Amino acid sequence: MKAVRLHHYGEMPLLEEVAEPGITSQYDVIVRVGGAGLCRTDLHIMEGNFKESSGVSLPYILGHENAGWVHEIGSAVSNVAVGDTVIVHPQMSCGFCRACRAGNDMHCSRAEFSGMSVDGGMAQLLKTSARAVVKLEPTFAPQDIAALADAGLTAYHAIKKAVPQLYPGAKVVVIGAGGLGHIGIQCLKALTPAEIIVVDRVPEALELAKGWGADYTVYTSGNQVAKVKEITAGQGAEAIIDFVGEGSALADGVAMLRRAGNYYMVGYGGKLQVPTSDMIATEINFIGNLVGTYNDLVELMTLTAQGKVKLHTTFYPLAAAREAFQDLASGNLRGRGILIPEWP
Structure with a gap:
């Protein structure tokens, strides 16, 4: 599949062919990405601001604002089915630690963060978990709401x-x-x-x-x-x-x-x-304020469905990721930039 990967801090990421992610856990969810948002945090990641705290090894795929359609699920996943439209909470939480039990899942002690500590969604496919996906009505277009996964949240x-x-x-x-x-x-x-x-x-x-x-x-x-x-x-x-x-x-x-x-x-x-x-x-x-909880994202999507929250967006094909990042860094991007993967 095609993906936007960061190879070296201080440099632009590259669009390249990589292996598709696969199901390795019963609670895994593979999402076919319909839209991946650009964020100033991505620029900070590229600058190396989180290289010590994230624990990630380069190269890896950027992108923590993602929405799309369920492509494949693990054997124990019951909250979504293949084909469902979903927005993806950027953090995959464990569900068992004290923070998760309290509903404060942004402070999960064993969390993984898409596009920061593990591969993100600036790609055709994204691997996440059942706890991170919010099922939406099929009337939602993923490219129109992807940035709500972080910026909105x-x-x-x-x-x-x-x-x-x-x-x-x-x-x-x-x-x-x-x-x-x-x-x-x-x-x-x-x-x-x-x-x-x-x-x-x-x-x-x-x-x-x-x-x-x-x-x-x-x-x-x-x-x-x-x-x-x-x-x-x-x-x-x-x-x-x-x-x-x-x-x-x-x-x-x-x-x-x-x-x-x-x-x-x-x-x-x-x-x-x-x-x-x-x-x-x-x-x-x-x-x-650190991103938001899963329930926060559910509530935000309800406001969006009610027409009370709308995104001001600019769309780019995944192949134009470099141009999109340049627009973001220069301040020429109004609202949120969204990368849209191309599919056959």
């Missing part, structure tokens, strides 16, 4: 945590209206009555944000903190959802947060520097 996971704090009249700031941010805005609109303030440096993204549910948009021109303070009557927002997590976004976000507010970190790459005395004096909280 991560955004939803953070928004779901913020929901109890976002009462009618509350203000929430979304920093970054790109690939994750545009999903987060829609999730906020679907789940909360809060007023949504979107901050971004791209005017086109802000214009799109209005259609996704933003009540206010603020262009990053140097006075963005003052603008948010003005919108919030000088108090700051009850919650910040930071989809950037680096550069000036961190200091801006902290300055936009009101007393006893919560700062939800989704984007990463920077360093948070806040005096502990300020945290104590204002009772502000910083909350990390």
Whole structure:
């Protein structure tokens, strides 16, 4: 089969022929990939940022945002059948450890992560497990929803945590209206009555944000903190959802947060520097977000089926993976990029 594999850190992956994955466990599921999303995490993987923590050996297949159709199943798989349309949770969890028993499967002690610690889905076929596949109605087109497996799931996971704090009249700031941010805005609109303030440096993204549910948009021109303070009557927002997590976004976000507010970190790459005395004096909280649980993904797909969450996507054939990664790295990709494997 054809697959996009990373051979060396610091270099682009290659499209090449590799052996098809096979069933080796009774709970294995082989998925015929209909769409594989591109993520900034893929760029970080290519740069070697996770080479120590992932434990993976090169070369291997990239891709952790995947959807398609069940191609083959192990003898004990009962939740899906061959031909079913599925979206694939990126993490294969064991189901037996304390985290899994608590429904917090993102912290499974024996997890494997597609496209990071094991082969991913930028290929014609993906090997995963029965615990990782969410069965969908056949009306779903895999290429249209593949990015929800990580970008959508991560955004939803953070928004779901913020929901109890976002009462009618509350203000929430979304920093970054790109690939994750545009999903987060829609999730906020679907789940909360809060007023949504979107901050971004791209005017086109802000214009799109209005259609996704933003009540206010603020262009990053140097006075963005003052603008948010003005919108919030000088108090700051009850919650910040930071989809950037680096550069000036961190200091801006902290300055936009009101007393006893919560700062939800989704984007990463920077360093948070806040005096502990300020945290104590204002009772502000910083909350990390790691992808999301299986149930989060099920709930997100329900919102998608209801028409409350839609992806802004750009499609590429699998053979154009290099071009797609270049577009992502240069910032020329709006929304999410999706690789579509070609089949005879």
